[in-house]
Amino acid sequence: MAVPVTEIFSSVQGEGLLVGRRQIFIRLYGCNLRCSYCDTVLTEEPAFCRVETAPGCGIFEYLPNPLGIEEIVKVLEGLAVGLHHSISLTGGEPLLHSNIIRELAPALRGSRRGIYLETNGTLPDELSRVIDLVDMVAMDFKLPSVSGLPPLWSKHGRFLEIAATKETYVKVVVAEQTPSREIEMAAGLIKSTAPGVPLVIQPLTTKGAMGISPARLSLLQRQALKVLDDVRVIPQTHKLMGML
Ligand SMILES: C[S@@+](CC[C@H](N)C(=O)[O-])C[C@H]1O[C@@H](n2cnc3c(N)ncnc32)[C@H](O)[C@@H]1O
Ligand SMILES: Nc1nc2[nH]cc(C(=O)O)c2c(=O)[nH]1
Ligand code: SF4
Ligand SMILES: [Mg+2]
Numbered sequence: 001m002a003v004p005v006t007e008i009f010s011s012v013q014g015e016g017l018l019v020g021r022r023q024i025f026i027r028l029y030g031c032n033l034r035c036s037y038c039d040t041v042l043t044e045e046p047a048f049c050r051v052e053t054a055p056g057c058g059i060f061e062y063l064p065n066p067l068g069i070e071e072i073v074k075v076l077e078g079l080a081v082g083l084h085h086s087i088s089l090t091g092g093e094p095l096l097h098s099n100i101i102r103e104l105a106p107a108l109r110g111s112r113r114g115i116y117l118e119t120n121g122t123l124p125d126e127l128s129r130v131i132d133l134v135d136m137v138a139m140d141f142k143l144p145s146v147s148g149l150p151p152l153w154s155k156h157g158r159f160l161e162i163a164a165t166k167e168t169y170v171k172v173v174v175a176e177q178t179p180s181r182e183i184e185m186a187a188g189l190i191k192s193t194a195p196g197v198p199l200v201i202q203p204l205t206t207k208g209a210m211g212i213s214p215a216r217l218s219l220l221q222r223q224a225l226k227v228l229d230d231v232r233v234i235p236q237t238h239k240l241m242g243m244l
Pocket of ligand 3: 031032033034035038039040041091092093120
């Protein structure tokens with residue numbers, strides 16, 4: 001199986017409910033969306049996958065794309081997979097490659113808690129093909145005010161129904177211009193679909209700084225707490241630490 005991979009590295013999960021956990025990140029190439037704020041997406045498939053030779057050293061080796069599954073497993077062994085909480089499948093949008101994940105996931109053994117899928121929450125049919133093979137799902141709801149995308153609520157709703165059969169949470173990236181009604185929509189959709197699922201409000205990061213004032217952030221959390229029990233505000237902590 002040929003896997004187009006942007007990078008593989010060992011780091012500390014910087015976002016969401018698993019913040020602080022050690023993970024190996026496998027970043028698959030390609031995305032079905034173009035969020036205006038995206039810190040990651042590439043327009044062209046990279047000729048090489050970069051692999052940090054030791055965590056945090058900033059020195060990379062380059063493996064020609066696409067990679068084979070055995071090659072990925074060897075990289076994981078080199079990164080001491082057994083010391084890691086979990087393996088993050090991210091991107092881009094990893095679910096663009098649901099057929100690859102069906103072969104790859106069973107080979108990704110040796111972490112302590114299995115596979116963590118980081119996804120934009122818009123490809124429910126693809127999720128249903130791999131949900132039995134992953135252990136945790138971190139899904140975004142894309143808010144039009146920040147993403148610049150059209151509303152995606154019905155896709156997010158169908159996706160959350162499937163994700164909620166596993167350990168999951170919803171993340172929304174917010175900025176100063178995010179209106180209360182978008183947070184209310186997000187909270188309301190969780191409440192009506194899978195009411196126990198936590199909501200993480202993640203401030204937009206631009207040029208290393210937060211794209212929202214403390215007052216606005218606090219207001220958005222209070223709005224969501226009127227609807228849901230578990231609403232947390234967590235910034236992108238890996239960027240504060242200068243980690244990958
Ligand atoms: C790069 S995406 C990859 C996974 C998937 N495509 C998605 O959007 O969830 C990982 C996470 O980073 C978030 N993100 C990307 N750029 C960001 C930024 N500038 N500030 C805050 N969060 C950002 C996304 O919203 C998403 O939650
Ligand atoms: N440390 C760290 N944590 C992360 N959480 C989500 C990330 C992503 O880009 O998917 C990410 C990332 O790129 N690095
Ligand atoms: S869905 Fe994720 S990877 Fe794709 S553009 Fe949006 S933030 Fe970037
Ligand atoms: Mg990232």
